[in-house]
Amino acid sequence: MTTMVKVAKLAGVSISTVSHVLNGTRHVNDETRQKVLKAIEETSYRQDALARAMRRNRTDSIGLIVSDGGEPAFAEMIRGVEETAAKQGVTLLLANSAEDPRREARAVQALLERRVDGIILARAAGSGPEALADFAGQGTPLVLMDRLSEDPFDQVGVENRAPVKELVQHLTGQGHERILLVAGDTRVATLRERHEAFTDAMESAGVPAAKQLVVIAESAKKTDAGIRAALSRSTPPTAVIACSTVLAAAALRQIQQRGLRLPDDLAFAAFDGFAYADLFEPQLTTVRQPAFQVGATAAELLAKRIADKGAEPSVVRLAPTIEYRASTGTTPTA
Amino acid sequence: MTTMVKVAKLAGVSISTVSHVLNGTRHVNDETRQKVLKAIEETSYRQDALARAMRRNRTDSIGLIVSDGGEPAFAEMIRGVEETAAKQGVTLLLANSAEDPRREARAVQALLERRVDGIILARAAGSGPEALADFAGQGTPLVLMDRLSEDPFDQVGVENRAPVKELVQHLTGQGHERILLVAGDTRVATLRERHEAFTDAMESAGVPAAKQLVVIAESAKKTDAGIRAALSRSTPPTAVIACSTVLAAAALRQIQQRGLRLPDDLAFAAFDGFAYADLFEPQLTTVRQPAFQVGATAAELLAKRIADKGAEPSVVRLAPTIEYRASTGTTPTA
DNA sequence: CTGAAAGCGCTTACAG
DNA sequence: CTGAAAGCGCTTACAG
Known part of the structure; x- marks a missing residue:
């Protein structure tokens, strides 16, 4: 590998000067600079970022x-x-x-x-x-x-709270009372915030926390089980909000298995959504993140x-x- | 930052010994090693990967x-x-x-x-x-x-050639003769290979190169134009093979705009496909890459x-x- | 305007 | 079994 020493020798200058030409850290005579640049070119010198980083901290x-x-x-x-x-x-x-x-x-x-x-x-x-x-x-x-x-x-x-609130208001405004929130692993801050906002918004809509439908689970398996249980209640949800793409996929699979159709049997909204979803059916209401x-x-x-x-x-x-x-x-x- | 010098001093050994304990590069008395490990712990020493990399090359x-x-x-x-x-x-x-x-x-x-x-x-x-x-x-x-x-x-x-061949045989076996290949930018090796395989497979099926339908384009805009032109021929294609997810999306948009339905108006297959596509309609035949x-x-x-x-x-x-x-x-x- | 030299924090022959 | 010292390739005060 070419180092600054070789470049300096070829240009007939000190390594200080080579360094300063390279980094523009102090004035160098134009003539001297040209010699250095030529030597860099000829030796196809490449700066060593490691050594540089070590010195510069x-x-x-x-x-x-x-x-x-x-x-x-x-x-x-x-x-x-x-x-x-x-x-x-x-x-x-x-x-x-x-x-x-x-x-x-x-x-x-x-x-x-x-x-x-x-x-x-x-x-x-x-x-x-x-x-x-x-x-x-x-x-x-x-x-x-x-x-x-x-x-x-x-x-x-x-922002996680505002969109949940808006979705809930939109759904309750359409007459939905039994809305299922698929919240997933609420140790994750985003999911926790969405869950909290749901609790509040439903409360405001007149559904006390005790009567709210929520699936909280730390594993995919438990999530699936939770969704299945919720959908097979004697008074099943009429709407579902899924809090991530993965959770939406899990919910959609269960919904398809039960032969339910969107939006006739069930309203559905999801966070994050699916790539190119505009090309496919059903067209899902989506909270899109930047x-x-x-x-x-x-x-x-x-x-x-x-x-x-x-x-x-x-x-x-x-x-x-x-x-x-x-x-x-x-x-x-x- | 703690360096090896500080660790060595605290342990009462040389930096060589600290280094060898750290890297297991030579035998160190158990008693000495313990002292070093203790000093590392107490100083919460962390190795500097930069300095190490520079010496080890x-x-x-x-x-x-x-x-x-x-x-x-x-x-x-x-x-x-x-x-x-x-x-x-x-x-x-x-x-x-x-x-x-x-x-x-x-x-x-x-x-x-x-x-x-x-x-x-x-x-x-x-x-x-x-x-x-x-x-x-x-x-x-x-x-x-x-x-x-x-x-x-x-x-x-x-492998790019085999799946194209198989798709073409599958489609021609169903009676398709006018198959459109959306090949995209054939400067890309994968797309070039798929295009070449298509030319060969169609030739084998009795469609000479001159009569094959192919969209080759280096930009999204030209791709769209090419697809549009192909779909509006007086003898339009009866099947489409799109060579990537992006190209498939472009083709599907044009197909939807024209109000064509899959597979009745047009057979459709795509490379790479869409995430979670099993949840949506239409269900697309897909060449899935590992x-x-x-x-x-x-x-x-x-x-x-x-x-x-x-x-x-x-x-x-x-x-x-x-x-x-x-x-x-x-x-x-x- | 430029150079000689210290030093960043390590690894690794060399020596004992 | 362990230590003293050279050196990896740079940057940057210091000096002139």
Whole structure:
């Protein structure tokens, strides 16, 4: 490999000068600069980012840990982070915890060892407060993405309460009283928030908590069982709200198995939705997240934090849009 | 930050010994080791992967450049690479070229500067031979993923010719003669192979190249125009094969706009398909790629190559499976 | 305007 | 079984 020493020799200058030409860190005579650039060209020299990072105490790289790279919403967030990081000239190190707190912890350690300038974390479902311990005080900058918490870190996610409230009002406005919420694993902040908002909104609509229909479960199997039980009640739900793509898929499978039709037998709405869903039947009412934007914002917050570690943490909530389609009956005129 | 010097002082040993305890690179008295481990614990020492990489001339990291992180198939490949790399104790650096050769070239340089141990590359559509120049000879190991070439590198992708042949035979066997192939940008190796196989298979079925219906286009706009033109012929196609998810979506939109119904007005089959498509109508006949496995295999090939730079390059083709559904009429009994 | 030199935090022959 | 020291390829005060 060519190093700065070789370039310096060929150009007849010191390695200091080569370094300063490379980085533009101090003035260099135009003649000298040309010699250096020529030598760089001839030796096809490439800077060693490792050595540079070690001296500068900065790697120009960031880490991203997602909880479920298989979810389309997370795939979009990854794209948002990658694109923004690339624009910043920052390299992205990617890890997937697959909802396993132990894998998450290992990923954090690996990224910290690699001395990334900061980390963006979408926490795994069972991830406890100890996962954030390495970031408290003046440690490595951290941005929480999608799954937010009360901790004093920069955070970016979506508004979860407002869309649930709107959906509930829309459905109760159509006369639905028995609405099933498929909430899934409420250890996940997004799902917890949606569940809480549901409880409140139903209460406001005159359905006390004790009479509300909710499926909360930490595994796919238990979710399926819960949905099955709810659908086979003697007074079954007339509407379903599923709180994620995976939960919507689970609910739709059960609904199809029972031979129920949307929206005649059952109204249906889902968070996140399905890619290219506009091409297929049934057309589902969907709460669409600005997932790419969430990722992009996370990268921007992290860059700001890296530049100024003293600033107050900021929490950004982006607004999803509700796309009303045939699965909840007629489109509201509002 | 705690360094080895601090640990060594606290344990009353040399930094050599600390290093050897950490890496298990030579025998250390049990008593001495315990002292070192205790000091590591007390100082909450964390190894600096940068300094380590610089001395060892190895970063234990690999780079992955995908051409379109938005495609579900690539999202799956990313997961396959990530999971396999994590098992190997290797960190993944991710870049997305978004089908732009210039972004691809920049990503290659950035990864090389970071001295990754190897790179996995799914080339952008317009990426020329110069993109591979840095990897010829005994340069950084390279594995080509999904989009293969004739160059002497390790490669992993899917079998493209056999499924096209099978689909064509299936359709011609049902009496279809005017089959439209939506091939897209045939600068992309996978799409080129599918197109070539189509030409051959149709020829074998008695349709000479001059009479075959094919849409080849480098942009979404031209693709749309081509599909529209094909569907509005006086003798329109009776069947469509779309060579990717994006192309299938483009074709389906045109088909819906014209009010055509599957499979009565038109038989339809697509490569890659749509996530959760089993839940929706119409049910599409799909060539399903083992995308996760492609990614996992790429990471394995790269690890082998890093371990043995002298070995002959190997080319792996994984077999897709064709899932026949209602969009091509009755399921064949074969 | 430029150069000589210290030092980032490790690994690894070399020596005992 | 362990330590002293060189050196990986850079950046950056310091000096002139």
